[in-house]
Amino acid sequence: MAAGSVRADSADYKYILSNDVPLIDVRAPVEFAQGAFPCAVNLPLMTDSEREAVGICYKQHGQEAAVQLGHTLVAGEEREARTAAWLAYCRQHPDGYLCCFRGGLRSHLVQQWLHDAGVDYPLIEGGFKALRQYVLTATEEMAAYPIMLIGGNTGCGKTRLVRDLTAALDLEGVARHRGSSFGRTLVQQSSQIDFENRLAIAMLKKQAQGIRHWFLEDEGRIIGSNHLPLPLYNHMQLAPVAVIEMPFDERLHSLHEEYIDLMHAEYVRVYGPDEGWERYGEYLRHGMHAIRRRLGLERYAQLNGSLEEALILQRETGDSRRHTDWLVPLLREYYDPMYTYQLGLKKERIVFRGSYEEVKSYLMTTSQTYGD
Structure with a gap:
C-alpha cells in the first residue's frame, strides 16, 4: 500500500x-x-x-x-x-x-x-x-424504528430490565448517569458529541444483530448533562409504554442498596476509606442540593439535616439504615408525585401494567413481532 x-x-x-x-x-x-x-x-x-x-x-x-x-x-x-x-x-x-x-x-x-x-x-x-x-444520519434513521418505553416509579427496576433485553438500549449507561438528581456515577460524563457517538455505535451494533425496534427506559430529554438526540426523543414522545408496578417497600430496598450501600462501597473501592467516604458524602449532598428549590427551602433543610445525621451514624457504626429517614419522604413527597404526573400525561399510550417479571415477559413476547 x-x-x-x-x-x-x-x-x-x-x-x-x-x-x-x-x-x-x-x-x-x-x-x-x-x-x-x-x-x-x-x-x-x-x-x-x-x-x-x-x-x-x-x-x-x-x-x-x-x-x-x-x-x-x-x-x-x-x-x-x-x-x-x-x-x-x-x-x-x-x-x-x-x-x-x-x-x-x-x-x-x-x-x-x-x-x-x-x-x-x-x-x-x-x-x-x-x-x-x-453518525448523525444513522441515528436519525435508526430512531425511526418502532419504540416501546419502559415506565414505572423510581426504584422499580427499569434500568435492570433494559439491561436484560436484547432489543433494549441503555440510555443511562451510555450517558454514564442514572437520570435523577442522585444519578451521578464514579465515571465522569463526557461531552455531548461523545455521548451521541457512543449512542449511535450502540444502535449500530444492535442493528448488526438484526434488531429493528427499541425498548427504552421512559426518560426525559436530559440525562445528567447529556441530551438525547432530538429525532430519538421526539419519537419516544409517541411510543407506547409498559409500566412496571412494584410495592413501595421493594422500591425503597432497591434504592437504598443502589444509591447508598453500593455507592459507598464503590467510592471506598476506588478512592480508599477516607477519600472514598468524603466523596460518597459529597455525592449524596450534591443530589439533595440539586432539588432544593423543588422541595422548598424549609423541607430541604429538614431532609438535609436527616441526611447529615444518617451520615454521622453510618460513619461511626457502619449502619446505613438511618438514610431511610430522608429517602422515604423524598420518594413519597417528590419522586413519586413527579412521576405520577408525568405518567398521567402518557396515560393514552400505556399498553401494559404489571410486575417486573410480567412486564419482562410481555416485552420478550412483544419483541418477537414488534416492528414487523
Missing part, C-alpha cells in the same frame, strides 16, 4: 464504527476533548499551542506559510518522538486507520511520515467530520 492510499473499506463508516476499528486521531488535544469516538486514541500531530500558531499563520499568510511553520514546529526530536508513538500503535493495531478533522493535510502528512519510516497505514476518507456526519 503506497503512501496516500486507502483500504477498500476506508469509507465504510458503518463497519468501522460498529466493529470498534482502532483509530489514530491526530487532531490536537483540545479538538479531541470536544468530541471523539470511543475506538480512537489521541496521538496528535501538533499540540494545542502549535495548532493555534499554525492557524494564526494560515489566516495571516496563507496555507504555504502555515505548512512551513508546522514543519518547523514539529521537527527533530519532536517529530521522532511523535512518529515513534504512531509506529508503536500501528504495529499494535495493524487493522486501524489515521484520522484528522477532514481527512486532509494532517492525516496525509502523518501517513507520509509513517511511509518514510517503512509503515503504510490508511486514513479515513473525510476524517472525523465524515464519521460524525454518518
Whole structure:
C-alpha cells in the first residue's frame, strides 16, 4: 500500500464504527476533548499551542506559510518522538486507520511520515467530520424504528430490565448517569458529541444483530448533562409504554442498596476509606442540593439535616439504615408525585401494567413481532 492510499473499506463508516476499528486521531488535544469516538486514541500531530500558531499563520499568510511553520514546529526530536508513538500503535493495531478533522493535510502528512519510516497505514476518507456526519444520519434513521418505553416509579427496576433485553438500549449507561438528581456515577460524563457517538455505535451494533425496534427506559430529554438526540426523543414522545408496578417497600430496598450501600462501597473501592467516604458524602449532598428549590427551602433543610445525621451514624457504626429517614419522604413527597404526573400525561399510550417479571415477559413476547 503506497503512501496516500486507502483500504477498500476506508469509507465504510458503518463497519468501522460498529466493529470498534482502532483509530489514530491526530487532531490536537483540545479538538479531541470536544468530541471523539470511543475506538480512537489521541496521538496528535501538533499540540494545542502549535495548532493555534499554525492557524494564526494560515489566516495571516496563507496555507504555504502555515505548512512551513508546522514543519518547523514539529521537527527533530519532536517529530521522532511523535512518529515513534504512531509506529508503536500501528504495529499494535495493524487493522486501524489515521484520522484528522477532514481527512486532509494532517492525516496525509502523518501517513507520509509513517511511509518514510517503512509503515503504510490508511486514513479515513473525510476524517472525523465524515464519521460524525454518518453518525448523525444513522441515528436519525435508526430512531425511526418502532419504540416501546419502559415506565414505572423510581426504584422499580427499569434500568435492570433494559439491561436484560436484547432489543433494549441503555440510555443511562451510555450517558454514564442514572437520570435523577442522585444519578451521578464514579465515571465522569463526557461531552455531548461523545455521548451521541457512543449512542449511535450502540444502535449500530444492535442493528448488526438484526434488531429493528427499541425498548427504552421512559426518560426525559436530559440525562445528567447529556441530551438525547432530538429525532430519538421526539419519537419516544409517541411510543407506547409498559409500566412496571412494584410495592413501595421493594422500591425503597432497591434504592437504598443502589444509591447508598453500593455507592459507598464503590467510592471506598476506588478512592480508599477516607477519600472514598468524603466523596460518597459529597455525592449524596450534591443530589439533595440539586432539588432544593423543588422541595422548598424549609423541607430541604429538614431532609438535609436527616441526611447529615444518617451520615454521622453510618460513619461511626457502619449502619446505613438511618438514610431511610430522608429517602422515604423524598420518594413519597417528590419522586413519586413527579412521576405520577408525568405518567398521567402518557396515560393514552400505556399498553401494559404489571410486575417486573410480567412486564419482562410481555416485552420478550412483544419483541418477537414488534416492528414487523
